[in-house]
Structure formats: structure tokens, C-alpha cells
Amino acid sequence: MVTAVMNKFLVFLEQREGIVKPSSISVWNRVQGLAALDGNSVVSGILAGPVEIGQLDGALGGDGVIYHAKEDGLRVYNQERYSRVIADLFEREACTALFFADTAMTRDMAPRLSVRMQASLLNGNALGEGDAAGVSRRVYSASFLASFVPTRKLRIYILSSSVRVVEFPDGGRINFIDIEPLQSTLKDLFPVVRRIIMGEGPPDVAEARIVVAGGRGMGGVESFALLEQTALLLGGAVGASRTAVDAGWRPHAEQIGQTGKTVAPVLYFACGISGAVQHLAGIGSAGVVVAINSDRDAPIFNVADYGLVGDVHIVLPKLIDLLKEFLKKQ
């Protein structure tokens, strides 16, 4: 008996400067994991802009097709062009759900697409299973876990930029197919006036697999050098509490919490951070939480998987030495 495929998932693989974002790769693998569970779904992807696809070797799990619109006109993000290319492919392939990683580009484009495609827009950390899968995410300073369910047949999901990787040990069997968007899609409705390219550096705190964050307990801007060193050794990013940002020790782009960014790393270090509810709002989806604090009664220890009572100025240099030793042996 032949079973009809019910779900056709399309994953947007975001590139910047020709580099596909790890958060998109993570979403691809999560969606593949979902499809493998229900056994009744196919997954395809879309890449917009010129990209060297060799960079994806071994990174993408599962089976599927990735449609690649290589046009130079798609090299730089443009909301109108990108949403037309994606919506056209979604419709042409009769897809049922579109998946994005939670990035600035997505937040700009997905609401527009949901109106255009008459699709439910769901934004969350955890994704349910099944055809009418909803998402859940923490709300009201992480006091409640809210579930959101789609009300329309077509759905757009924005998944947290968690880079918790779904492993596909055997890799995937992916076919790349070049597509040419309609010329009308590339027409310059909104020309780019100015581009600001950020220099190369550590990953954005919202996308990093490891975050080393500091608060008032770091004592000053200089001590953040310890966190930078730790983050560099671990390939992670530095984060900060609002107090550290308000003091001018770190930029706002690194602030984590209710009025900062939501992070979902596999490993989160809270150094000299008390664990105020507004800070915890930003780390509800973090994997393993390690807290270093001189006050054994600090609330951060209530959410930490590993807690170390001590002075960051003593503990962190020791941690850095141990990490260096460990990495030398690798």
C-alpha cells in the first residue's frame, strides 16, 4: 500500500556574506528529526543568494532537496525579493510548513510572509510533533510555559536560535537544485541605500552554542577580559546582565534577559550574576547552566545544573588554565 505524503516542510537556510548560518543548519536538522519521527513528511530547503555549497558537506542530516536561487540579486537580503522567492517556491512545491531560525532577518520577513501566504505564524523554543504541531515558549519573565497552536492549514515556524544539534551520524543525502526566480522577483522595488558589514568576530550571543556571561559581580569592565578568554577557548560568546550593560561594561547587543536577548546555548556560564527573574527570562532554553557566585544563597543556584561558590577573580583564571591544558591535549 502506498501512503501519501502529508507534510511538506520547507526550511529557509539563511546566508550572510555567503556563509550559511549555523542556526539555520540547526533548524534543518531539527526539522529532519521531526520528519523522521512522524515518517510521513518530506523536507526541502531554500537558499537565496550565491553560496559555496561545499561548506554544507556533512552539516545537513536526513534526505531532501535544497533549492538554490543563486542570483547575484539575492546576495544581499531584501525583504520584498526574499519573501517573493520563498513564497513562490512554497506555493509551487505545495508545502505545508515553512521553518526559520529566529534571527533578525526572520523577524523582518516572516510576519510579511504569513500575511501573504495566509499562514499561522508560530514562534517558540520547543516544537511539538504531528501534523498540527504547535510550539511552546516561556512567557511573563519565564513564569509560565505557553503553548501556541496553528489555526490555519499553512504554517510558518520561527524556532529559537538554539544551536543544540540534532546529530545525524550518517550525514544526509541532499540534492541541490538550481532555481531561477522570475525576473519580476528581482526587480528593485526597494533598492539598498547603505550596507553596514560587521567585521568578523565571535558569534552573536543569541546564536552561540556556548555563552559565558557576567554581571555586577565581575566588578568592572577589565574583568570581562576573563570572560572573553574563556569564551575564546570554548568557541563561545560573551553575554552580560543588564546591570553590567547599564554600567557601560558591555554593549547592549550582549544583554541577556527580558529587555535583552533570549539565548539557548548548550552551555551557559553565569559569572557574578545573581539570577534575577528578568535575567532568567532570557536563559529558559539554555542547556547546562553553570553558576559561579560568591554568595551561596544567590538565586542563580536554584536554576543552575552546576554551582561553584567562589570569587570569579579566583575561579575564572583557574578555569582558563585548566581549559588551556585540556585543549593542548586534544
Ligand SMILES: Cc1cc2nc3c(=O)[nH]c(=O)nc-3n(C[C@H](O)[C@H](O)[C@H](O)COP(=O)(O)OP(=O)(O)OC[C@H]3O[C@@H](n4cnc5c(N)ncnc54)[C@H](O)[C@@H]3O)c2cc1C
Ligand atoms: C523591567 C525590567 C527589565 C529588566 N531586564 C533585564 C534584562 O534583560 N537582563 C538582566 O540581566 N536584568 C534585567 N533587569 C534587571 C534585573 O532585575 C537585575 O537587577 C539584574 O539582572 C541584576 O544583575 P546582576 O545579577 O549582574 O547584579 P546583582 O543582582 O547585583 O548580582 C551580582 C551578583 O554577583 C555576585 N558577586 C559579587 N561579587 C562577586 C565575586 N567577586 N565573585 C562572584 N560573584 C560575585 C553577588 O553575590 C550577586 O549575586 C530588568 C529589570 C527590570 C525592572
